[in-house]
Amino acid sequence: MNKHDIAQRVLDLVGDRAEAEVRVSGGSASLTRFANSFIHQNVGEEGESVSLKVVVDGRVSTAITNRMDTLDQVVDDVIEAASHQPVDEDWPGLAAPTEAPESLHFDEATAGASPQERASVVSDFVAQGPGMRAAGYCDTSATEVVMANSAGLRMEGRATSATVDGIHQTDTSAGSGHATAYRLADLDGAAVGSLAAHRAQRSSEPYDTKPGDYEVVLSPEAVSTIAVFLAVYGFNAKMKIDGQSFMNIGEQQLDESISIWDDYFDPKTLGLPFDAEGTPKRRVDHVEAGVSRSHAHDRRTAAKMGAESTGHALPGGAGWGAMPTNLFVGGGDQSEQDLIASVDRGLYVSTFNYCRILDPKSQVVTGLTRNGTFMIENGAITGAVTNLRFTQSFVQALGAGNVLGIGNDSRLADSEFGPGMIVAPSMRLAAWHFTGGAEG
Amino acid sequence: MFDYAQAAVEGALAAGAEYADARVVVAKEQGIEVENQNVDDVGVSESAGIGVRALIGSSWGFYATADLTDKAARNAGTTAAAIAAASSVVAGPHMPLQDVPVVTDSYETPHEEDPFSVALSEKVDLLVGVTKIMQDVPGVLIATASLRFFDTNKWFVSSQGHRIHQHIVESGGGYDATAVSDAESQRRSYPQSFGQYETGGYEKIRKWNYAENAQRIAEEAVQLLDADQCPEGEKQLILEGSQLGLQIHESVGHAIELDRILGWEAAFAGTSHLELEKLGTHKYGSELMNITADATLPGALGSFGYDDEGTPAQRVDIVTEGTWVGVLSGRDSSAVAGLPPGGMVRGDGFNRLPMVRMTNVGLLAGDSSLAEIIADTKDGIYMSTNRSWSIDDKRLNFQFGTEIGWEVKDGKLGKMVRNPTYTGITPKFWGTLDRLAGGDEWVHWGTPNCGKGQPMQVGHTGHSAAPARFSNVRVGVTG
Numbered sequence: 050m051n052k053h054d055i056a057q058r059v060l061d062l063v064g065d066r067a068e069a070e071v072r073v074s075g076g077s078a079s080l081t082r083f084a085n086s087f088i089h090q091n092v093g094e095e096g097e098s099v100s101l102k103v104v105v106d107g108r109v110s111t112a113i114t115n116r117m118d119t120l121d122q123v124v125d126d127v128i129e130a131a132s133h134q135p136v137d138e139d140w141p142g143l144a145a146p147t148e149a150p151e152s153l154h155f156d157e158a159t160a161g162a163s164p165q166e167r168a169s170v171v172s173d174f175v176a177q178g179p180g181m182r183a184a185g186y187c188d189t190s191a192t193e194v195v196m197a198n199s200a201g202l203r204m205e206g207r208a209t210s211a212t213v214d215g216i217h218q219t220d221t222s223a224g225s226g227h228a229t230a231y232r233l234a235d236l237d238g239a240a241v242g243s244l245a246a247h248r249a250q251r252s253s254e255p256y257d258t259k260p261g262d263y264e265v266v267l268s269p270e271a272v273s274t275i276a277v278f279l280a281v282y283g284f285n286a287k288m289k290i291d292g293q294s295f296m297n298i299g300e301q302q303l304d305e306s307i308s309i310w311d312d313y314f315d316p317k318t319l320g321l322p323f324d325a326e327g328t329p330k331r332r333v334d335h336v337e338a339g340v341s342r343s344h345a346h347d348r349r350t351a352a353k354m355g356a357e358s359t360g361h362a363l364p365g366g367a368g369w370g371a372m373p374t375n376l377f378v379g380g381g382d383q384s385e386q387d388l389i390a391s392v393d394r395g396l397y398v399s400t401f402n403y404c405r406i407l408d409p410k411s412q413v414v415t416g417l418t419r420n421g422t423f424m425i426e427n428g429a430i431t432g433a434v435t436n437l438r439f440t441q442s443f444v445q446a447l448g449a450g451n452v453l454g455i456g457n458d459s460r461l462a463d464s465e466f467g468p469g470m471i472v473a474p475s476m477r478l479a480a481w482h483f484t485g486g487a488e489g
Numbered sequence: 490m491f492d493y494a495q496a497a498v499e500g501a502l503a504a505g506a507e508y509a510d511a512r513v514v515v516a517k518e519q520g521i522e523v524e525n526q527n528v529d530d531v532g533v534s535e536s537a538g539i540g541v542r543a544l545i546g547s548s549w550g551f552y553a554t555a556d557l558t559d560k561a562a563r564n565a566g567t568t569a570a571a572i573a574a575a576s577s578v579v580a581g582p583h584m585p586l587q588d589v590p591v592v593t594d595s596y597e598t599p600h601e602e603d604p605f606s607v608a609l610s611e612k613v614d615l616l617v618g619v620t621k622i623m624q625d626v627p628g629v630l631i632a633t634a635s636l637r638f639f640d641t642n643k644w645f646v647s648s649q650g651h652r653i654h655q656h657i658v659e660s661g662g663g664y665d666a667t668a669v670s671d672a673e674s675q676r677r678s679y680p681q682s683f684g685q686y687e688t689g690g691y692e693k694i695r696k697w698n699y700a701e702n703a704q705r706i707a708e709e710a711v712q713l714l715d716a717d718q719c720p721e722g723e724k725q726l727i728l729e730g731s732q733l734g735l736q737i738h739e740s741v742g743h744a745i746e747l748d749r750i751l752g753w754e755a756a757f758a759g760t761s762h763l764e765l766e767k768l769g770t771h772k773y774g775s776e777l778m779n780i781t782a783d784a785t786l787p788g789a790l791g792s793f794g795y796d797d798e799g800t801p802a803q804r805v806d807i808v809t810e811g812t813w814v815g816v817l818s819g820r821d822s823s824a825v826a827g828l829p830p831g832g833m834v835r836g837d838g839f840n841r842l843p844m845v846r847m848t849n850v851g852l853l854a855g856d857s858s859l860a861e862i863i864a865d866t867k868d869g870i871y872m873s874t875n876r877s878w879s880i881d882d883k884r885l886n887f888q889f890g891t892e893i894g895w896e897v898k899d900g901k902l903g904k905m906v907r908n909p910t911y912t913g914i915t916p917k918f919w920g921t922l923d924r925l926a927g928g929d930e931w932v933h934w935g936t937p938n939c940g941k942g943q944p945m946q947v948g949h950t951g952h953s954a955a956p957a958r959f960s961n962v963r964v965g966v967t968g
Contacts, residue, residue: 079572080944084753087547087581091572092944094553094840096538113534115555126533133610134528135617164550164575172579184756186943216756223755291631292669367529368522402759405877407890408673408908415888415910415966417881438879438886438912440966484966485886485912 052195059101060197062124067103067131070143070198072325074098080188081167086175091164100364103127108134141352149204149329150322153314154231159209160191162233170213173238178217178246185215189233196327206321212468213241216420217249222433224248225400225420227270229461229468231319248399248421252433257486258424260437264395265481266388269462272378273471274401275443276309277464280373282409284335286350287370293409295444296341302444303339304452310334311373317461318375319469326362333359345371380474381455388454388477390428397423397430402465412444437483446478453477493562494646497541500566502648505574506543508586509566510647512797513539514839517640519605523616524633525624538839543569547584548576553840585824589800591650596794598658599787600690604638607691612636615699622703623666628711634664635684636694651799659790659949660693661686661937666707668714675713675907677706677892681731682875686935686949688792709893712905719894719909721965725869726911727862727958732891734934734952735875740915741780742850744884745807747822758941759882762915763813765826771813774919777855780808782817784832784848789951790935797843800832817845837946844942851953855925859956862924869897870964872909888912888966911964924958931955
């Protein structure tokens with residue numbers, strides 16, 4: 050039975066007993082993992098799952114199963130569960146029928162990639178660091194999704210993803226490299242491995258530097274971590290409803306050089322053409338020239354705030370709210386070298402690690418640097434420093450006058466929370482508050 | 490189900506695997522979430538499938554499918570072996586395995602009240618009720634409550650002859666209140682942040698007396714908005730049990746994972762500040778520090794009968810009177826390191842490769858009490874309930890924030906403080922442990938959201954802890 054047939058079968062099983070929304074997703078995912086410069090874990094999986102939401106007179110219940118042999122029982126159980134619930138006063142109703150945009154980010158060859166092809170990318174990465182220890186992964190995945198609801202909505206989409214991500218290590222340092230695309234053929238394991246090896250060599254024998262406020266140049270990966278926090282705790286409309294978002298629509302809250310938007314249609318990004326509720330993707334401007342413009346909405350938050358869904362519902366994510374997953378941080382016109390060259394004394398940060406929110410409203414976050422932190426003096430990198438802990442308001446860091454330069458090197462950058470969601474450039478910021486050395 | 494697992498193992502061996510094992514897993518989870526008396530979600534998820542791993546040379550190959558037929562299981566075994574063989578493109582040293590007893594056995598989590606048999610209406614009424622109590626406190630903007638229950642059956646077969654069935658039952662939940670001012674938000678949770686989870690049935694929910702604590706929790710959230718900021722400086726620090734549980738999880742539990750020590754997790758989760766050659770001599774903390782990894786503790790979240798390699802659950806000494814003496818390990822990592830197998834390998838569902846996981850990594854109880862510790866403290870902060878956590882990739886530099894704190898002056902609990910944080914370096918911090926409670930204050934805290942591995946796996950771990958005191962700790966770190 051194909052996914053359309055499964056979705057229709059579920060709707061038929063529900064019949065007129067309830068409103069229903071069905072999401073049938075499936076595909077394959079494979080990941081080749083290496084450490085100490087050899088492949089040690091190599092995994093793959095395939096399967097399908099059905100997510101069902103039913104509404105009985107405003108009473109909502111959900112179910113997820115990968116057991117196609119018990120769908121009738123699942124449907125009966127979820128309807129029974131809904132009928133015993135209190136009315137969900139915030140239920141926004143089902144999405145109306147509409148056309149889904151074309152699936153723009155799917156590659157047949159990536160969907161069928163072999164373990165040998167992934168191992169080849171790994172081999173290219175590892176070969177760039179002779180005498181060093183390499184660790185990381187190369188993965189490929191293919192997802193196909195069919196959405197249907199009892200209001201008549203029917204849509205399908207598909208997407209692929211491929212990533213190579215890893216580090217090279219010396220006895221005293223590590224350097225990282227990363228690339229993600231929807232085509233495995235676009236990944237250059239040697240180039241990513243070379244960057245990682247270069248960073249590892251350059252950051253060997255690091256020295257301790259005193260904590261305090263430093264001017265910084267952040268790599269695209271470090272900037273993408275900032276963007277994750279702005280999105281999850283700020284753009285997310287549920288955080289606004291809960292009184293915890295920094296965003297005030299129409300106010301100049303960031304430096305005028307900062308623009309952030311979400312755009313599924315850009316070829317540099319990944320993913321499906323609709324969200325978990327069947328709302329088609331569209332471009333959404335969250336910040337324009339530093340002015341807060343729009344929250345990310347799912348149907349529930351949109352109904353509460355008198356807005357329209359922006360197509361940002363997450364599977365099973367009502368408790369979290371809405372999250373943009375095709376995010377772009379606007380690029381500038383300077384090379385990363387230009388940004389470094391304009392710093393008298395500061396730090397270059399390759400990646401942030403283990404960042405956690407301390408206060409959502411002020412966007413105060415603590416975390417550490419990792420895999421290459423460098424001292425900049427008189428416009429040039431003069432050495433490596435040991436990792437540092439920071440405690441910093443991200444909104445303040447990007448505030449008016451604090452963004453001193455933006456790179457022209459935008460790429461699909463891996464925040465510490467996973468690949469494929471954010472295109473970001475390098476950035477030069479006036480101050481970053483480091484509160485301690487990572488190793489005491 | 491054993492037959493499917495057997496077919497998968499046979500498929501892997503026929504395709505060249507030196508060793509293979511397979512798990513059929515049938516899992517059910519129920520979750521209920523309520524916000525401000527409105528039921529946001531009542532959901533059930535079910536999954537069934539088989540995961541088979543095959544060892545060839547230096548690499549594991551693993552393949553999972555939801556198709557539970559003899560043919561699909563056999564094909565999964567064949568595919569797992571083919572994936573392992575492809576690893577030879579970037580090969581390393583041969584991966585050895587420690588011997589473990591070959592057993593045929595079954596295990597079931599001790600539980601009194603099947604959580605899936607308790608009426609949904611009773612669960613919903615409980616959560617709606619506690620959010621109403623919290624909402625009735627002026628100043629509370631958001632009151633949320635949740636329950637989650639897990640019922641997992643696993644059938645394990647290995648090419649060496651293991652046949653083990655396990656039925657694991659887990660229950661947990663909790664609630665929190667959030668108050669918001671123009672400048673910031675403050676949250677209080679009960680029994681701990683993200684809820685308290687244990688192995689067992691619905692009796693684990695009843696014992697925490699949700700309704701009795703809701704008003705206090707809500708009032709504290711509101712009071713925090715007007716509390717003074719946590720002072721900055723070096724002070725005596727008293728940690729409430731659940732916060733100490735997370736401190737153990739992050740600064741001990743992950744650091745003693747042998748796969749991290751061996752570099753197998755270097756790129757993502759990280760490595761460890763611990764070096765194997767210092768096992769048995771490295772000073773981890775003060776003489777009050779006695780840590781065990783004990784998968785046999787009744788009711789604790791990391792308890793089971795056998796791990797997902799068929800190794801029996803056991804208690805392993807990790808830190809004895811402040812000295813590091815043990816690790817968390819599986820059959821492969823322990824063989825590489827020349828140590829006995831620890832039985833600490835578990836996978837998340839049927840479709841994830843089993844890996845080294847914390848069981849119940851806990852700090853053995855002391856002979857004091859929170860009241861005695863406070864009475865004996867001259868200038869300190871008492872911090873409770875985790876709000877944020879961050880630690881570096883070697884598990885050395887940490888910074889934690891808690892939901893609430895109180896000054897302790899001259900043996901008395903003083904004023905409430907907001908945004909309490911503390912930071913430290915692992916062995917230095919544990920070296921200052923100087924008072925430790927026990928008795929009824931020693932609790933099997935559960936962490937249901939431990940992330941590790943690629944693809945990501947979520948693990949359920951336990952951390953027994955009682956309130957404890959540390960000295961000369963840097964508190965009040967601000968941005």
